[in-house]
Amino acid sequence: MESEFCNVALDRIRYSLVWEDSHTLYRALAIRPTDHVLVVASAGCNALNALLKKPRQVTAIDLNPVQIQLVQLKLHIIQYHEHGVLRGILGLAGPEAVAAAWQQLALTLPVPERGYWEAFFRVHPPGLLAAGRLESYLTGFLSTLAPAVQRKVRRLIQFKSVAVQYAYFTQVLEATSFREQFIEYFDEVNLSKGRDPRLFRYAEESGGEAFYNRLRETLSTELVRDNFFFRFFFFGSENLPESLLPPCYQAQHYEVLRQQLPKLTLVTGEAVEFLCCPAGQDVTKASLSNIFEYTSSTEFQRIAHRLFAAGGRPLRVVYWNLLQDQGAVTPQTPTPLPVDTVVSESLSGQEACFYFRNVRVLDSRLAGSSSVITKRVVHHE
Template identity: 25%
Template sequence: MASYSSAGAVVTPAAGTRRPPLPVPRAGGALTGRMFTALHDRNLVYNACWEDPALDRAALDLGPDDHVLVITSAGCNALDYLLAGAGRVTAVDVNPRQTALLELKTAAVRNLNHAEFFELFGTGRSPRAREMYGDALRAELSPPSRRFWDGYIEAFAGRGWRRSFYYRGTSGLLAKSLVLFTHRFQGVGRHLDALLEAPTLDRQREIYEARLRGPLWTVARLAAQPLALSFVGVPPQQRREITEEYPGGTARLIHDGFEAVFGRMPIVDNYFWRAYISGSYTPTCCPEYLRAHNFGRLRELLPRLELRTSTVTSCLRSMAPAADGPGGVSKFVLLDHMDWMGWRDQAALADEWQAIVDTARPGARVIYRSAGLHTRYLDPVRVRREGRTHHLPDLLDRHPQLAARLHERDRVHTYGSFHIADLP
């Protein structure tokens, strides 16, 4: 039997490997849509970015002339692009709480020393969190962000059953719940800890195959349920994309990710999974923005960062070409948010791409991810360029081979596909 890997290539299981059948989850309807909207509109969703910036660096080849537009999420990758050499980064998110998180990070870079900064965003907790906030960070924030953190800074205090910031927000709540399940109901917590400390890939693979593969099938099933997916920002439209395109559906996609991350790739530098398994990073396993040797340089680069709370379309339309200098935006990082719009609001998707075309530098590069293996919702999109109407796919110069090669190296492995395309 063959299945599709998250890069879209056919993978045949090794001889003797048995994969238990998985139910295909239903895409969900109006009730799950309202549930997703309620969770997403009222909460901090992402406490860390789950898009591997190592792939983005290779795909974007950033330089001092580049202006990057990126959806903020938790802000980790916006900071990474500054360190990668981008001349200007605009981070935009429709959720003001995500903007507030990046504001707090930038205020901390400007006003704390590295040890204090790492205590908050590396360890994920500090008994001095409220003191640092009141003394050094609060005055640096915009009024909306200040109101949010006035009521939420205790997320860093290290108290309660979610004692790390990386167990806060809706994504952190799901992560902590699943970690507790593996510890208390499956009894494999010590094996997860041993996996993180495995000295070699062979030892890591041995622990995973002998102790964790079976229990993580159950975790995949739980994580694939509509409520769980809503907590990590996956709406019904995106579940539909996975269900229709990924053999075995969402649970298979999640467990295929486990197979890659824990069974085939070294965990030693995989800070994405370390943070959610253990609740913290380490000085040697963390995002680039948290590393001590980058701290002073990051502080110097912060004036190149602009934060916006709006839709991508509104943000782009507010950028007058004359004010943006010669060339406009050169790199667009759209994450997976087109999955949200693709099956629900084609008009909004077309408006966004028209704004991209209107503000893009000639030859601008766009990268995006999808829960599915394809992005068929782009096929009917039409945009106007130089007085003519074009089907969007006819304008895009895609790089599927490069995207597939990079996607195989993805340390997160929760997306079905990765895409790279250039505009004319």
């Protein structure tokens, strides 16, 4: 696949958290025991979440070998340590717990890995979840606000009514400098601190304005105190309830996860190429994160038709759009794609992480049918 991601340095952890929600993953793919699931590895969250559905096999793939190394560390912890060590090393219990967890983890790591991660945690004492290039950038926003505005932002996770929450946001928080500072912090120039600027080559929208409008919409439709991604976006791993964590990091699923680990294979490579190679012909479900954000619309169409040629193998794919609208039906679309319209629209309206534009599900069983998907509508007052 011709992707701008192939042109950036893959020498550090770019993502220490998977921002594509597990509930969206589950509803989009309906993972069954007979499935071989391909997942873009990233920080490993959704590869582990897929394992919890007990499929036949999960393959986690990533171009970045450092992301694969991160997933390997999590697998080692799950296999050889109790849940408290994983919780500690993630940073969910504070820096002191990270240090204590590392002391236990270091005893079981092979020497080469031990040296690498020892140096890593010296630089990142808050733990894994906040260590990615994107995550350190996102969670740095709150501290740029005046203390009084920070306190107002924190109030957003104290409401029990969406109507009261939204009224507070529009009447109190928007009366401050919050909107202006949010848009400026997340505009294309500053956003490159979290993602390489080359990854915005095909962006159709301005980051700051688009993300702010999506945030505003979310605040008008759901209680953000119960939204893991909202809370982490603004406050990091601070005071996160166990019940809001991705399923793979919750204590109640730990033993099942450990039992399912032998089904997981890690591959360093490109997801689309894997799907098209002999080893990938066995894949029946695939979660492709937002990898099409980094390709042209022409390249996306080429890939989609390659994967979903009429009479091809059974395949269901979910992917997320951020600042592009890949998969939209336009006059330039040569052939309608096999979009599961009902599921895609439903997931786009309920996506847990507010900053995504929409979610698309493609299914080979729909190849040749007339499929139309409407993009997520953002209402403004």
